[in-house]
Amino acid sequence: MKFGVVTFPGSNCDYDAYRGVVDTLGEEAVYIWHKDHDLQGSDVIVLPGGFSYGDYLRPGAIARFSPVMKEVVSHARRGGPVLGICNGFQIACEAGLLPGALLRNESLRFVSAPVHLRVENADTLFTSEYQQGQVITVPIAHGDGRYTADPATLDDLESNQRVVFRYVDSGGQVTGAANPNGSMRSIAGIVSAEGNVIGMMPHPERAIDARLGSTGGLALFESILARVAA
Amino acid sequence: MKPYRVSVHITPRTGILDPQGKAVEGALHSLGFEGVREVHVGRHIVIETEAASENDAKETVRSMCERLLANPVTEDFEIESAAAG
Numbered sequence: 001m002k003f004g005v006v007t008f009p010g011s012n013c014d015y016d017a018y019r020g021v022v023d024t025l026g027e028e029a030v031y032i033w034h035k036d037h038d039l040q041g042s043d044v045i046v047l048p049g050g051f052s053y054g055d056y057l058r059p060g061a062i063a064r065f066s067p068v069m070k071e072v073v074s075h076a077r078r079g080g081p082v083l084g085i086c087n088g089f090q091i092a093c094e095a096g097l098l099p100g101a102l103l104r105n106e107s108l109r110f111v112s113a114p115v116h117l118r119v120e121n122a123d124t125l126f127t128s129e130y131q132q133g134q135v136i137t138v139p140i141a142h143g144d145g146r147y148t149a150d151p152a153t154l155d156d157l158e159s160n161q162r163v164v165f166r167y168v169d170s171g172g173q174v175t176g177a178a179n180p181n182g183s184m185r186s187i188a189g190i191v192s193a194e195g196n197v198i199g200m201m202p203h204p205e206r207a208i209d210a211r212l213g214s215t216g217g218l219a220l221f222e223s224i225l226a227r228v229a230a
Numbered sequence: 231m232k233p234y235r236v237s238v239h240i241t242p243r244t245g246i247l248d249p250q251g252k253a254v255e256g257a258l259h260s261l262g263f264e265g266v267r268e269v270h271v272g273r274h275i276v277i278e279t280e281a282a283s284e285n286d287a288k289e290t291v292r293s294m295c296e297r298l299l300a301n302p303v304t305e306d307f308e309i310e311s312a313a314a315g
Contacts, residue, residue, distance in 0.1 A: 057273075058301055065298070094301070101303040103242075106249050148246060148304055182247065 001228060003029040004042025006072065006088075008063045013049035013085065013205065020205040021046075025221055034066040043228055044081045045072050047088025049141070049203060059102060059144045060090035069095055081125055081224060082197040086142055089189075089199035098192055098199045099157070100149030102142075106182025110143040114214060115180055117165040117188050117202060118172050124191050125227045126198045127164055129219035135172045136216035138202040140180055145201040147183035147190075157190055165189035165200055231280040234287035237310040240300045241272035275299060287312045 003021045007014045014031060021029040030040050034052075039045065052063035063069070069091075076082045076097050084092035092098045105111060114137050122132040130136070149157070157163050165188040169178040179186045181201070189200030204217025242248040250271040258266045277294070281287035288309050300307040 057299070061298060061301070093303075099303075101301050103246070103304060104249060106247065108249050108253060146247075150303070182249070 001027050001044065001225060002040070002042045003027060003044045003046055004032045004039050005029055005046045005048055006032045006034060006068055007048075008034045008050065008052035008066055008091075010052040010054055011048050011050035011087070013087075013203065014046075016203070017046045017048045017085070017205040020208050020221070024208045024218070025225065027225070032068060034063070034068045036068050037071055039068075039071050039075060044083060044224055045075055046205075047072070047082065047084040047091050048205075049086030049088060052087055052091065055144070058090075058094070059087060060092075060094040063087075063091045064095040073097065076192070076197050079194060079196050081228060083126070083224070084197065084199040085203055085205060086140075086145075086201055089201055090144065092197060092199045097197045098190060099153045100147055100190070102144050102201065103146040103148050104144050105142070105146055105180070110141075111145075111180045112139070112141040113180065114139045115188075115202060116168050116170050116172070116178065117216070118168040118174075120163050120166050121161040121191075123161075124164055124195050124198070124223075126191065126220050126223050128227060129223040133172065135168060135170070136207075136219075137214045138204055138207045138216045139214070140202045142181070142201055145181040145183065147187040147201075149184065154185060157187075158185070160193065162191050162193070163187050163189075164191050164198060165202065231282060232314060234279055234281050234284065234312050234314060236277045236279065236287050236291045236312045238275045238277070238291060238295060238299060239272060239308045239310055240275065240295070240305050241270050241308075243304055243306050246304055272305070284312045284314070
């Protein structure tokens, strides 16, 4: 399976995603420069973390107009899998692939730390190798991760099981203290209505090798492999 | 076509948590500005553009706000002025 990792000016997790796919999963990966119009036959598109365009205006606001995004949006509309991580989640929201927005952390602080996530829906393209309700540890590193949407959108996400990951404590409970950025309803990750686009602030690509501290993100990639290959 | 200078205010939508505004509010209180009830921190953007008329300049900037400058999910914008210049 071929993963296409988009590099925007200011992306800084593209290398992590690339190495994770190639070294840990043993799958093929290519970098796609943001000015290209060719997805190089990629099966899965990764919008990586970082600070595209220096987060000018709003995180993701300018990157969504990068030339390659036209092809990424077409790929998504055709049902192609898109994995938006951190800045990639912000870009996916700005591009209208996912609802809502990511605002400045409630604490106003950049938070770089491992967090606990509860798998809220283990029946998606990205989570089928997890157990429903499983608690995993994955790092976050962001200053603008407060998921925000209007109440109707939140209710729609909840009632259609589109909230995939929620911030919880080590016991799997949703608490204020376990919510690192003030996200509404402790939302850490969501999927599109069709289920082929995921956006999440935590970094699964940094949690796929025990040598790096955690393997909590590995099943996400294995889920994609299992579903897309099938 | 004439040159226009258009100012836009972009602010967090009312009701959406604005931690920057809260932090500034707290700082103002601690400086003794006790009358401060609420503070909202947004952006002020000045755009110099060519347009056929003042109205046209404002309409163009409105479109810019809807498409890029403001996030329709979380922000409101207000076109303050369009001055020939």
